[in-house]
Amino acid sequence: xxxxxxxxxxxxxxxxxxxxxxxxxxxxxxxxxxxxxxxxxxxxxxxxxxxxxxxxxxxxxxxxxxxxxxxxxxxxxxxxxxxxxxxxxxxxxxxxxxxxxxxxxxxxxxxxxxxxxxxxxxxxxxxxxxxxxxxx
Amino acid sequence: xxxxxxxxxxxxxxxxxxxxxxxxxxxxxxxxxxxxxxxxxxxxxxxxxxxxxxxxxxxxxxxxxxxxxxxxxxxxxxxxxxxxxxxxxxxxxxxxxxxxxxxxxxxxxxxxxxxxxxxxxxxxxxxxxxxxxxxx
Numbered sequence: 001x002x003x004x005x006x007x008x009x010x011x012x013x014x015x016x017x018x019x020x021x022x023x024x025x026x027x028x029x030x031x032x033x034x035x036x037x038x039x040x041x042x043x044x045x046x047x048x049x050x051x052x053x054x055x056x057x058x059x060x061x062x063x064x065x066x067x068x069x070x071x072x073x074x075x076x077x078x079x080x081x082x083x084x085x086x087x088x089x090x091x092x093x094x095x096x097x098x099x100x101x102x103x104x105x106x107x108x109x110x111x112x113x114x115x116x117x118x119x120x121x122x123x124x125x126x127x128x129x130x131x132x133x134x135x136x
Numbered sequence: 137x138x139x140x141x142x143x144x145x146x147x148x149x150x151x152x153x154x155x156x157x158x159x160x161x162x163x164x165x166x167x168x169x170x171x172x173x174x175x176x177x178x179x180x181x182x183x184x185x186x187x188x189x190x191x192x193x194x195x196x197x198x199x200x201x202x203x204x205x206x207x208x209x210x211x212x213x214x215x216x217x218x219x220x221x222x223x224x225x226x227x228x229x230x231x232x233x234x235x236x237x238x239x240x241x242x243x244x245x246x247x248x249x250x251x252x253x254x255x256x257x258x259x260x261x262x263x264x265x266x267x268x269x270x271x272x
Contacts, residue, residue: 011203011222034224038197038250039175041224061174065201065246067147086147088170088177110201114174114250 010068010108012043024053024123045108051100059119063112064089071107073099146204146244148179160189160259181244187236195255199248200225207243209235216271
Protein backbone atom coordinates (compact mmCIF):
# COMPACT_ATOMS: atom_id res chain seq x y z
CA UNK A 1 0.00 0.00 0.00
CA UNK A 2 1.57 3.36 -0.93
CA UNK A 3 1.99 6.29 1.44
CA UNK A 4 -0.84 8.22 -0.20
CA UNK A 5 -3.34 5.45 0.49
CA UNK A 6 -2.05 4.91 4.02
CA UNK A 7 -2.54 8.61 4.83
CA UNK A 8 -6.24 8.28 3.97
CA UNK A 9 -6.90 5.62 6.61
CA UNK A 10 -7.36 8.19 9.40
CA UNK A 11 -7.38 11.98 9.88
CA UNK A 12 -4.26 11.74 12.06
CA UNK A 13 -0.68 12.14 10.77
CA UNK A 14 0.80 8.90 9.41
CA UNK A 15 4.34 9.65 10.59
CA UNK A 16 7.30 7.47 9.76
CA UNK A 17 7.69 3.77 9.12
CA UNK A 18 7.86 2.02 12.48
CA UNK A 19 11.40 0.73 12.11
CA UNK A 20 12.25 0.62 15.83
CA UNK A 21 9.55 -1.98 16.56
CA UNK A 22 9.55 -3.74 13.16
CA UNK A 23 11.16 -6.81 14.73
CA UNK A 24 7.96 -7.29 16.80
CA UNK A 25 5.55 -6.84 13.88
CA UNK A 26 4.46 -8.97 10.94
CA UNK A 27 4.09 -6.53 8.02
CA UNK A 28 4.66 -2.81 7.84
CA UNK A 29 3.37 -0.21 10.32
CA UNK A 30 3.77 3.55 10.77
CA UNK A 31 4.14 5.61 13.93
CA UNK A 32 3.41 9.26 14.67
CA UNK A 33 3.86 10.91 18.07
CA UNK A 34 0.86 13.15 18.84
CA UNK A 35 1.42 14.08 22.50
CA UNK A 36 4.04 13.38 25.17
CA UNK A 37 2.70 15.37 28.12
CA UNK A 38 0.85 13.48 30.91
CA UNK A 39 -0.23 10.79 28.41
CA UNK A 40 1.93 9.40 25.59
CA UNK A 41 -0.20 9.30 22.44
CA UNK A 42 0.89 7.81 19.12
CA UNK A 43 -1.04 7.19 15.95
CA UNK A 44 -0.25 3.65 14.77
CA UNK A 45 -1.20 2.75 11.20
CA UNK A 46 -1.09 -0.88 10.05
CA UNK A 47 -0.97 -1.97 6.41
CA UNK A 48 -3.54 -4.66 5.49
CA UNK A 49 -2.49 -7.94 7.17
CA UNK A 50 -0.03 -6.21 9.51
CA UNK A 51 -0.19 -7.09 13.23
CA UNK A 52 2.11 -6.99 16.19
CA UNK A 53 3.42 -10.04 18.06
CA UNK A 54 1.72 -11.33 21.15
CA UNK A 55 2.90 -9.06 23.97
CA UNK A 56 2.34 -8.12 27.60
CA UNK A 57 2.46 -4.66 29.18
CA UNK A 58 3.98 -4.83 32.65
CA UNK A 59 3.37 -2.08 35.19
CA UNK A 60 0.74 -0.13 33.28
CA UNK A 61 -2.02 -0.76 30.77
CA UNK A 62 -2.67 0.70 27.33
CA UNK A 63 -5.70 2.26 25.69
CA UNK A 64 -6.45 1.92 21.98
CA UNK A 65 -8.67 4.52 20.31
CA UNK A 66 -9.64 3.29 16.84
CA UNK A 67 -9.62 6.07 14.24
CA UNK A 68 -9.78 4.43 10.80
CA UNK A 69 -10.15 1.21 8.82
CA UNK A 70 -10.77 -2.17 10.44
CA UNK A 71 -8.62 -4.09 12.87
CA UNK A 72 -8.45 -6.97 15.28
CA UNK A 73 -7.69 -7.24 19.00
CA UNK A 74 -7.22 -10.54 20.76
CA UNK A 75 -6.38 -11.54 24.32
CA UNK A 76 -4.86 -14.99 24.91
CA UNK A 77 -7.56 -17.64 25.31
CA UNK A 78 -10.34 -15.36 24.02
CA UNK A 79 -12.00 -14.72 20.66
CA UNK A 80 -10.58 -11.90 18.52
CA UNK A 81 -12.61 -8.71 18.48
CA UNK A 82 -13.24 -6.83 15.21
CA UNK A 83 -12.47 -3.12 15.61
CA UNK A 84 -13.71 -0.09 13.68
CA UNK A 85 -13.27 3.68 14.01
CA UNK A 86 -14.97 4.89 17.20
CA UNK A 87 -14.12 1.80 19.28
CA UNK A 88 -12.04 2.11 22.43
CA UNK A 89 -10.16 -0.82 24.01
CA UNK A 90 -8.64 -0.82 27.48
CA UNK A 91 -5.81 -3.36 27.78
CA UNK A 92 -4.96 -4.08 31.42
CA UNK A 93 -1.35 -4.71 32.35
CA UNK A 94 -0.20 -8.36 32.56
CA UNK A 95 -2.65 -9.49 29.81
CA UNK A 96 -1.09 -11.26 26.80
CA UNK A 97 -2.59 -9.85 23.59
CA UNK A 98 -2.01 -8.58 20.05
CA UNK A 99 -3.61 -6.07 17.69
CA UNK A 100 -3.42 -5.17 14.03
CA UNK A 101 -5.25 -4.70 10.75
CA UNK A 102 -7.63 -7.12 9.07
CA UNK A 103 -6.26 -8.87 5.99
CA UNK A 104 -7.89 -6.80 3.27
CA UNK A 105 -7.91 -3.29 4.78
CA UNK A 106 -5.54 -0.96 6.64
CA UNK A 107 -6.21 0.10 10.23
CA UNK A 108 -5.25 3.02 12.45
CA UNK A 109 -5.54 3.33 16.21
CA UNK A 110 -4.20 5.83 18.69
CA UNK A 111 -2.14 4.18 21.43
CA UNK A 112 -2.29 5.80 24.89
CA UNK A 113 -0.06 5.03 27.83
CA UNK A 114 0.48 6.89 31.07
CA UNK A 115 4.24 7.19 31.70
CA UNK A 116 4.91 4.92 34.67
CA UNK A 117 8.27 4.27 36.28
CA UNK A 118 9.47 0.72 35.70
CA UNK A 119 6.76 -0.10 33.14
CA UNK A 120 7.87 -2.19 30.17
CA UNK A 121 6.58 -4.41 27.37
CA UNK A 122 7.40 -8.09 27.05
CA UNK A 123 7.37 -9.11 23.38
CA UNK A 124 6.44 -12.74 22.70
CA UNK A 125 5.94 -14.93 19.61
CA UNK A 126 4.39 -13.68 16.32
CA UNK A 127 0.76 -14.33 15.44
CA UNK A 128 1.31 -16.99 12.79
CA UNK A 129 -0.41 -16.86 9.40
CA UNK A 130 -2.28 -20.00 10.44
CA UNK A 131 -3.73 -18.33 13.57
CA UNK A 132 -4.40 -15.05 11.78
CA UNK A 133 -6.03 -16.48 8.66
CA UNK A 134 -8.45 -18.51 10.76
CA UNK A 135 -9.93 -15.28 12.14
CA UNK A 136 -11.02 -13.68 8.89
CA UNK B 137 -29.45 20.20 15.21
CA UNK B 138 -31.26 16.88 15.69
CA UNK B 139 -29.71 13.81 17.30
CA UNK B 140 -29.35 12.04 13.98
CA UNK B 141 -27.21 14.83 12.54
CA UNK B 142 -25.17 15.14 15.76
CA UNK B 143 -24.33 11.43 15.65
CA UNK B 144 -22.75 11.89 12.22
CA UNK B 145 -20.17 14.43 13.46
CA UNK B 146 -17.77 11.72 14.65
CA UNK B 147 -17.46 7.92 14.71
CA UNK B 148 -17.64 7.95 18.54
CA UNK B 149 -20.86 7.53 20.55
CA UNK B 150 -22.75 10.80 21.07
CA UNK B 151 -24.00 9.89 24.53
CA UNK B 152 -26.40 12.04 26.48
CA UNK B 153 -27.04 15.76 26.60
CA UNK B 154 -24.42 17.32 28.89
CA UNK B 155 -26.85 18.54 31.53
CA UNK B 156 -24.41 18.43 34.47
CA UNK B 157 -22.12 21.06 32.92
CA UNK B 158 -24.77 23.00 30.95
CA UNK B 159 -24.41 25.94 33.35
CA UNK B 160 -20.82 26.38 32.11
CA UNK B 161 -21.67 26.15 28.40
CA UNK B 162 -23.26 28.47 25.84
CA UNK B 163 -25.44 26.20 23.66
CA UNK B 164 -26.01 22.48 23.80
CA UNK B 165 -23.34 19.79 24.14
CA UNK B 166 -23.32 15.99 24.52
CA UNK B 167 -21.11 13.75 26.63
CA UNK B 168 -20.18 10.09 26.30
CA UNK B 169 -17.80 8.24 28.65
CA UNK B 170 -15.43 6.04 26.62
CA UNK B 171 -12.90 4.91 29.25
CA UNK B 172 -12.36 5.40 32.98
CA UNK B 173 -9.27 3.27 33.61
CA UNK B 174 -5.87 5.07 33.93
CA UNK B 175 -7.12 7.91 31.70
CA UNK B 176 -10.63 9.40 31.78
CA UNK B 177 -11.82 9.71 28.18
CA UNK B 178 -15.07 11.35 27.10
CA UNK B 179 -16.40 12.20 23.67
CA UNK B 180 -17.71 15.78 23.78
CA UNK B 181 -19.93 16.90 20.90
CA UNK B 182 -20.82 20.58 20.47
CA UNK B 183 -23.74 21.87 18.43
CA UNK B 184 -22.83 24.66 15.96
CA UNK B 185 -22.05 27.82 18.00
CA UNK B 186 -21.74 25.90 21.28
CA UNK B 187 -18.68 26.58 23.45
CA UNK B 188 -17.72 26.29 27.07
CA UNK B 189 -16.96 29.19 29.41
CA UNK B 190 -13.43 30.33 30.02
CA UNK B 191 -12.00 27.89 32.55
CA UNK B 192 -8.81 26.77 34.27
CA UNK B 193 -7.73 23.23 35.16
CA UNK B 194 -5.91 23.15 38.45
CA UNK B 195 -3.59 20.29 39.38
CA UNK B 196 -3.57 18.51 36.03
CA UNK B 197 -3.85 19.37 32.36
CA UNK B 198 -6.21 18.10 29.67
CA UNK B 199 -5.70 16.72 26.18
CA UNK B 200 -8.18 17.27 23.35
CA UNK B 201 -8.22 14.83 20.42
CA UNK B 202 -10.33 16.27 17.62
CA UNK B 203 -12.49 13.64 15.91
CA UNK B 204 -15.06 15.48 13.77
CA UNK B 205 -16.33 18.80 12.44
CA UNK B 206 -14.56 22.10 13.11
CA UNK B 207 -13.91 23.83 16.40
CA UNK B 208 -12.01 26.57 18.16
CA UNK B 209 -9.52 26.61 21.04
CA UNK B 210 -8.32 29.80 22.65
CA UNK B 211 -5.99 30.59 25.53
CA UNK B 212 -6.35 33.95 27.29
CA UNK B 213 -4.31 36.64 25.53
CA UNK B 214 -3.71 34.50 22.43
CA UNK B 215 -5.38 34.09 19.04
CA UNK B 216 -8.02 31.39 18.71
CA UNK B 217 -6.89 28.23 16.91
CA UNK B 218 -9.15 26.55 14.33
CA UNK B 219 -9.42 22.81 14.98
CA UNK B 220 -10.26 19.92 12.66
CA UNK B 221 -10.39 16.14 13.01
CA UNK B 222 -6.85 14.81 13.53
CA UNK B 223 -5.64 17.75 15.62
CA UNK B 224 -4.43 17.20 19.19
CA UNK B 225 -4.24 19.99 21.79
CA UNK B 226 -2.40 19.76 25.12
CA UNK B 227 -3.82 22.20 27.68
CA UNK B 228 -1.44 22.71 30.60
CA UNK B 229 -2.89 23.21 34.06
CA UNK B 230 -3.33 26.81 35.27
CA UNK B 231 -3.97 28.14 31.73
CA UNK B 232 -7.26 30.01 31.22
CA UNK B 233 -8.91 28.84 28.00
CA UNK B 234 -12.12 27.75 26.25
CA UNK B 235 -13.07 25.42 23.41
CA UNK B 236 -16.12 24.70 21.30
CA UNK B 237 -17.61 24.47 17.82
CA UNK B 238 -17.43 27.03 15.04
CA UNK B 239 -20.66 28.89 14.33
CA UNK B 240 -21.87 27.00 11.29
CA UNK B 241 -20.76 23.44 12.02
CA UNK B 242 -20.80 20.95 14.89
CA UNK B 243 -17.58 19.73 16.48
CA UNK B 244 -16.49 16.68 18.45
CA UNK B 245 -13.33 16.15 20.48
CA UNK B 246 -12.26 13.50 22.91
CA UNK B 247 -11.30 14.93 26.30
CA UNK B 248 -8.52 13.13 28.20
CA UNK B 249 -7.52 13.68 31.81
CA UNK B 250 -5.33 11.63 34.09
CA UNK B 251 -7.15 11.20 37.42
CA UNK B 252 -5.15 13.29 39.90
CA UNK B 253 -5.92 13.77 43.58
CA UNK B 254 -7.00 17.31 44.36
CA UNK B 255 -7.35 18.35 40.70
CA UNK B 256 -10.33 20.56 39.88
CA UNK B 257 -11.69 22.97 37.27
CA UNK B 258 -12.34 26.64 37.94
CA UNK B 259 -15.19 27.87 35.73
CA UNK B 260 -15.07 31.55 34.78
CA UNK B 261 -17.14 33.90 32.60
CA UNK B 262 -18.82 32.87 29.32
CA UNK B 263 -17.29 33.66 25.94
CA UNK B 264 -19.66 36.45 24.90
CA UNK B 265 -21.30 36.55 21.47
CA UNK B 266 -19.25 39.67 20.78
CA UNK B 267 -15.93 37.87 21.45
CA UNK B 268 -17.03 34.71 19.66
CA UNK B 269 -18.46 36.34 16.54
CA UNK B 270 -15.27 38.30 16.00
CA UNK B 271 -13.35 35.02 15.53
CA UNK B 272 -15.25 33.63 12.57
